[in-house]
Amino acid sequence: MEYGKEEKTTNLAFSKVVTSRLGGETISLCYQCGTCASSCPVAKITERFNPREVIKLSLLGEKNEVISGDAIWLCCSCYNCQERCPQKVEIADVIYALRNIALEEGYIPNIYSEFASALLNDGRIVKVSKFVENKRSVLGLPPLQPTGVDALRKILSATGFDKLQQKEEESE
Numbered sequence: 001m002e003y004g005k006e007e008k009t010t011n012l013a014f015s016k017v018v019t020s021r022l023g024g025e026t027i028s029l030c031y032q033c034g035t036c037a038s039s040c041p042v043a044k045i046t047e048r049f050n051p052r053e054v055i056k057l058s059l060l061g062e063k064n065e066v067i068s069g070d071a072i073w074l075c076c077s078c079y080n081c082q083e084r085c086p087q088k089v090e091i092a093d094v095i096y097a098l099r100n101i102a103l104e105e106g107y108i109p110n111i112y113s114e115f116a117s118a119l120l121n122d123g124r125i126v127k128v129s130k131f132v133e134n135k136r137s138v139l140g141l142p143p144l145q146p147t148g149v150d151a152l153r154k155i156l157s158a159t160g161f162d163k164l165q166q167k168e169e170e171s172e
Helices: 005-020 041-045 051-059 063-068 080-084 091-104 110-122 130-138 149-159 162-171
Strands: none
Touching: 005 051, 005 091, 051 063, 051 091, 063 091, 080 091, 110 149, 110 162, 149 162
């Protein structure tokens, strides 16, 4: 086998996977002009995210770097990049496709595991303190009702969301 041929096949395979996904169809239209990065509010405040870099790495087939890193999770989906792209690359949608690939491969940001755990245990993402409960009555708000955790667990189990909690427990 010719040197580098296997790597090129892998690279091509990943870009085809992204292109075949809902939201990823336009990734190959990108010619790296940088317009997306210039209008990205996240890229302006952190070097950890640059939509142009994410697309470049995806097109080059750097699957592991793209899906195992945190860059794809930093996109705020403001659509500035998408609205300004001269090639009509649907960048925010491409990011969603990459996130879905990452989730399927088992790369889940810790925050989602924490959300799953809190929802399955308490029925809420954030625990409500006694102080906040008392403030509700002072503000004229009704008391919080107990959550139907059993019904919620059934729903989360049917969607596979309960597996996120299992992943968090395994990593501890």
